[in-house]
Amino acid sequence: MRHPIRITGLSLLVLLLVLLPWIADKYSLQLIIYVMTYSMLALGFSLCWKARLIRVDLAGYWAIGAYATGMLMTKAGWSYWPTIAAGGFIAAIIAWGVGSLTIPRGGLVFFSFAMLVSLVIQQTVAASNFFGGWAGIESMPPPAIGSFVFRGKTEYYFLGLFLLSINFVTYYLLYDSRIGRAWTAIGSGVGFAKSLGVNVVRYRLFAVIISSFFCAVSGSYLASYQMYIIPDSFGFYQSIMIQMFSLVGGLNSFLAGPLVGAAIMTFIPEYLKVTAEIEPILTAVVIILVILFMPLGILGLVRRWWRSSIVIRMRSKLTIRST
Amino acid sequence: MNLSLFVQCLVNGIMIGGIYALVSSGFTLILGVMKIFNFAQGQFYMLGAFVTYGVSVALGMPYLVALIISILSMGVLGILVYIGIIRWTYSGFFQTVLATVGFSTIAKQTSLLTFGYREKVLPAVVRGIINVSDVTLSGGKLFIIFVAILIMVSLHFFMKRKVGTSMRTVAESIDVASLLGISPTRIFWLTMGIGCGLSGIAGGLIAPVLCASVLMGEHIFIMALLVVAIGGMGSMTGALLASFVIGIVESFAYQFVGELNLVAIFILLAVIIYFRPGGLLGKPLPIPTAE
Amino acid sequence: MKLRFGFIVIMVTILLSGTLLNVTGTEAAPSVLKLGVTLPMQIREALEQQRWLRLFAKLINEQGGWKIGSENYTIEWIFYNDEYNAEKARTAVERLIFKDNVKHIINQWGSAPLIATIKLSDPNKILVIGTSISDEPVKPDYKYVFKGTDPVPFGTGQSIFGALEYKKRGAKTLVIINPDDATGRARTEQDKRSLPSTGLKIIDSLFWPRGTVDFSPIATKVKALNPDIAWLAATSGEDITKITVALHDAGYKGIIDCDNMHTGIIKDIIAKVGAEYLEGSMSALFDARQYQKDPEMGKYIKAYEKEYGEWNIEGIMWMGPWFTFKGAVEATQSLDVDVLSGYLAKSPPPVRTLCGWRTAIARPDLGNLRTVAAVNTLWKGIMKGGKMVPFAPLSSDFIYKSWIEAYGMKDVYEKYWKEHGYPKFPD
Numbered sequence A: 001m002r003h004p005i006r007i008t009g010l011s012l013l014v015l016l017l018v019l020l021p022w023i024a025d026k027y028s029l030q031l032i033i034y035v036m037t038y039s040m041l042a043l044g045f046s047l048c049w050k051a052r053l054i055r056v057d058l059a060g061y062w063a064i065g066a067y068a069t070g071m072l073m074t075k076a077g078w079s080y081w082p083t084i085a086a087g088g089f090i091a092a093i094i095a096w097g098v099g100s101l102t103i104p105r106g107g108l109v110f111f112s113f114a115m116l117v118s119l120v121i122q123q124t125v126a127a128s129n130f131f132g133g134w135a136g137i138e139s140m141p142p143p144a145i146g147s148f149v150f151r152g153k154t155e156y157y158f159l160g161l162f163l164l165s166i167n168f169v170t171y172y173l174l175y176d177s178r179i180g181r182a183w184t185a186i187g188s189g190v191g192f193a194k195s196l197g198v199n200v201v202r203y204r205l206f207a208v209i210i211s212s213f214f215c216a217v218s219g220s221y222l223a224s225y226q227m228y229i230i231p232d233s234f235g236f237y238q239s240i241m242i243q244m245f246s247l248v249g250g251l252n253s254f255l256a257g258p259l260v261g262a263a264i265m266t267f268i269p270e271y272l273k274v275t276a277e278i279e280p281i282l283t284a285v286v287i288i289l290v291i292l293f294m295p296l297g298i299l300g301l302v303r304r305w306w307r308s309s310i311v312i313r314m315r316s317k318l319t320i321r322s323t
Numbered sequence B: 001m002n003l004s005l006f007v008q009c010l011v012n013g014i015m016i017g018g019i020y021a022l023v024s025s026g027f028t029l030i031l032g033v034m035k036i037f038n039f040a041q042g043q044f045y046m047l048g049a050f051v052t053y054g055v056s057v058a059l060g061m062p063y064l065v066a067l068i069i070s071i072l073s074m075g076v077l078g079i080l081v082y083i084g085i086i087r088w089t090y091s092g093f094f095q096t097v098l099a100t101v102g103f104s105t106i107a108k109q110t111s112l113l114t115f116g117y118r119e120k121v122l123p124a125v126v127r128g129i130i131n132v133s134d135v136t137l138s139g140g141k142l143f144i145i146f147v148a149i150l151i152m153v154s155l156h157f158f159m160k161r162k163v164g165t166s167m168r169t170v171a172e173s174i175d176v177a178s179l180l181g182i183s184p185t186r187i188f189w190l191t192m193g194i195g196c197g198l199s200g201i202a203g204g205l206i207a208p209v210l211c212a213s214v215l216m217g218e219h220i221f222i223m224a225l226l227v228v229a230i231g232g233m234g235s236m237t238g239a240l241l242a243s244f245v246i247g248i249v250e251s252f253a254y255q256f257v258g259e260l261n262l263v264a265i266f267i268l269l270a271v272i273i274y275f276r277p278g279g280l281l282g283k284p285l286p287i288p289t290a291e
Numbered sequence C: 001m002k003l004r005f006g007f008i009v010i011m012v013t014i015l016l017s018g019t020l021l022n023v024t025g026t027e028a029a030p031s032v033l034k035l036g037v038t039l040p041m042q043i044r045e046a047l048e049q050q051r052w053l054r055l056f057a058k059l060i061n062e063q064g065g066w067k068i069g070s071e072n073y074t075i076e077w078i079f080y081n082d083e084y085n086a087e088k089a090r091t092a093v094e095r096l097i098f099k100d101n102v103k104h105i106i107n108q109w110g111s112a113p114l115i116a117t118i119k120l121s122d123p124n125k126i127l128v129i130g131t132s133i134s135d136e137p138v139k140p141d142y143k144y145v146f147k148g149t150d151p152v153p154f155g156t157g158q159s160i161f162g163a164l165e166y167k168k169r170g171a172k173t174l175v176i177i178n179p180d181d182a183t184g185r186a187r188t189e190q191d192k193r194s195l196p197s198t199g200l201k202i203i204d205s206l207f208w209p210r211g212t213v214d215f216s217p218i219a220t221k222v223k224a225l226n227p228d229i230a231w232l233a234a235t236s237g238e239d240i241t242k243i244t245v246a247l248h249d250a251g252y253k254g255i256i257d258c259d260n261m262h263t264g265i266i267k268d269i270i271a272k273v274g275a276e277y278l279e280g281s282m283s284a285l286f287d288a289r290q291y292q293k294d295p296e297m298g299k300y301i302k303a304y305e306k307e308y309g310e311w312n313i314e315g316i317m318w319m320g321p322w323f324t325f326k327g328a329v330e331a332t333q334s335l336d337v338d339v340l341s342g343y344l345a346k347s348p349p350p351v352r353t354l355c356g357w358r359t360a361i362a363r364p365d366l367g368n369l370r371t372v373a374a375v376n377t378l379w380k381g382i383m384k385g386g387k388m389v390p391f392a393p394l395s396s397d398f399i400y401k402s403w404i405e406a407y408g409m410k411d412v413y414e415k416y417w418k419e420h421g422y423p424k425f426p427d
Helices: A004-023 A026-050 A058-075 A080-105 A107-127 A153-176 A178-188 A190-195 A200-226 A236-249 A256-272 A278-293 A297-322 B003-034 B041-058 B063-089 B093-115 B139-160 B162-172 B174-179 B184-209 B216-231 B236-275 C005-021 C044-062 C086-099 C111-124 C151-168 C182-198 C216-225 C238-250 C263-273 C295-308 C320-332 C337-345 C396-406 C410-420
Strands: B129-132 B135-138 C032-039 C066-068 C071-081 C104-109 C127-131 C145-149 C173-179 C201-208 C229-231 C255-257 C282-284 C351-353 C356-363 C368-376 C378-384 C387-394
Touching: A004 A026, A004 A153, A026 A058, A026 A153, A026 A178, A026 A200, A026 A236, A026 A256, A026 C086, A058 A080, A058 A107, A058 A200, A058 A236, A080 A107, A080 A200, A107 A236, A107 B216, A107 B236, A153 A178, A153 A200, A178 A190, A178 A200, A190 A200, A236 A256, A236 A278, A236 A297, A236 B093, A256 A278, A256 A297, A278 B063, A278 B093, B003 B041, B003 B139, B003 B162, B003 B184, B003 B216, B003 B236, B003 C216, B041 B063, B041 B093, B041 B184, B041 B216, B063 B093, B063 B184, B093 B216, B129 B139, B135 B139, B139 B162, B139 B184, B139 B236, B162 B174, B162 B184, B174 B184, B216 B236, B236 C201, B236 C216, C032 C044, C032 C086, C044 C071, C044 C104, C044 C295, C044 C320, C066 C320, C071 C086, C086 C104, C086 C111, C104 C111, C104 C320, C111 C127, C111 C145, C111 C182, C127 C320, C127 C337, C145 C320, C145 C337, C145 C356, C151 C182, C151 C255, C151 C282, C151 C368, C151 C378, C151 C387, C151 C396, C173 C182, C173 C216, C182 C201, C182 C396, C201 C216, C216 C238, C238 C263, C263 C387, C295 C351, C320 C337, C320 C351, C320 C356, C320 C368, C337 C368, C356 C396, C368 C396, C396 C410
Parallel strands: C032 C071, C032 C104, C104 C127, C127 C145, C145 C368, C173 C201, C173 C229, C229 C255
Antiparallel strands: B129 B135, C066 C071, C282 C378, C351 C356, C356 C368, C378 C387
């Protein structure tokens, strides 16, 4: 990071993030909280996509995190913080179980089972009174650090920022490591990766497990913010929504894409002040337009522009030199 | 469980199986020939029901005319979706799927705005109850079974003709098909048209017996996915078989486990997929980017 | 993967623009009273509530405004669609509170939306008066939340009353049939508690999965169990028609009881299976014109017919919150949330609503001695000759007592009555 522009830009971003609760109005702040939640999910989707695995069960693991927090806090009296980890681990274990069974048998089986898992999870929590049935968990205490109880949006904002950062940094480190390179190889072609000696199943399984873990963390976060949990929030279409965020942001941008996509898809309806009925149509139209005209997403567009502008700048440099 | 209950369940199962068969055949056709998941399949079903309602109730035309108009209009709509959207995104599997999801949302929301959330009730077309000893059979349901079987049989013979063979060739390999002089585009038109038309007539058939509701598409789509997963992706016979199996299992399971009958079907799916990843009759169809 | 500059630029842009540029709310002109609510627009009952709310506001505005204290207010309603979904309700309520600057949310409907609302409204000091089966809103945790209508007591009262009547006609057994969702499950629980005391036997309680369109399986099962009564308590809307038709087609010949059978549904059912099938069925009587004798309510009924050119009854049962709010504002001559809450929490006098009375009660069983909950009254109707006719009114006292008995809360309440007196019911 030698460029002074980059460092200034980054510092500006960090400053903005820290000061945000005091700059933004309450309404926007809660939108940002939702953007952070969705980002964590979309990051997970993009991670699996890197290994060319399409996940349709993210909502299910989201639910696991939310319910873990909800149940442990209301029924077992746990404090909030351990429930985040607990939810994550339960999700990881289930992901490991389902993944081990289905990944070796190929993408199609994985896809079918993923669909199944997400539907079954939703039905189970909804049908059983133990988990609160369709009414869900109606009341949960807010998180607390010592005697400081979470009350306003600012606290939740920083918690979300903290969790999202951990998620982001973890993935960043993974992508930069041998594991990340293995994923890229798998993404280029399963046969190709195998020829390099990469154990496709093992790396895909790891991708599934780690993304499920963070999905659950996101679920815990959301549950703590809303202070209630309803099975309806975790339906099949929710999983599809997440895919859209990644798509709009840019399928080839595994870290930035999901964040950008989630932010854009959440804020655009707000700018346009559309009614609740029109909003899904708008979203769908945007998706279709993006697919047709910007197949690489917003960031894909930005990259192309950046690259072409580099060429222009280099060309002009050459021209100046030669005179 | 006495005989009466048994027969009742069986008839219910076959009826709903027939509806699933129509919708899933369309879905499978599109999946097999064009290799895409048409997420909007359920919406064609829903729109078919509304078209039937509109034509038969609002315009007062005979029911059979309404059915024919349903199948034609949905077929045309399907072709339009292909021309307008799918044709451009066809190279990317994932992109195409999301595009159909987008279209599905648009269709559903626009319908919501147009028709409102209230369900439209149609007068029963085939009235009358047939009583065979202790068993009560609804005339409307028998009619649906009859028409569904009629259509499936016609479809079967259609596939045996030259056009059908062309479709199967394209399903096998587009390159080979074009080498043989078959125009893939024209086949795609036909596939979308038939696939969506089937959905449309299914909606039209079920409308008088149940209702026309904007939300009906979602449920039927999930069932179509289950059928295709169990029966085999790309296999028409498999879809047919699986539809009736699911319909009957759903019907009987309800008597024993009540509202958890859908879970029973999921478990069935899990077991079948585990041992036969391609479903009962299909070959494991690779999702292009996953294998 | 390096952090691309483009990414940074975009994030900064989005954050800045999202928080600074747009998303400003709407400030009210000084003497405009902005009221807000989220309702599930896909449900008939909610659409009708919206119509009534609009009508009431229009009538007040036409008379020169609402005189509260020293100011004259014009009422402006803001409606959002929550699709009966906690998520959407929450987002909409965020808008209402932080963008539209609404301080009173009246007629919030349904457990999921109401609970999502109160988590947000209470810390921000917004008055919420709503309807829900869930008791979460009337727990002592909340300061500014009240139930204008509580479906639980009058549901219990209706069930017990109906059951006793059917018993007189020789019925002995019944099967409860409800949708597999929050309301359905809650209602089944409710009826399982209250019905046994009447002497009727519950053979089974069935649920139909959400999204069911084909009711043949459940109808078949009911036919097999052959109860005297098919008890469709929480089923509503077109589902009633579908189940009844399915039962008819399956050959079921008993009584069909459903709380929510109103004119439109009755018409649909008769068109499909004939009037004979419903003879003797009882339901809540929805058409207020058939029993409402109060002149002020009569005025509203006429105004509705004049304004909308037709008569619909789906909203009549649910206007308790509006009348509660109206009563409180007019009594205190204030819009201040603390003042209104204080008034409503201390046994305010009962108010008339379109379908009967609403009396405020406390919930000592939940440890809440503030009168945040409600007892509402209504009439019971019966099907005679293809028409629903009035059968008998249910009094507040009957509803209150049957509900307390059914839930086994007699001890707690008797102690409460000893210390605080028995609620003053108007009927």
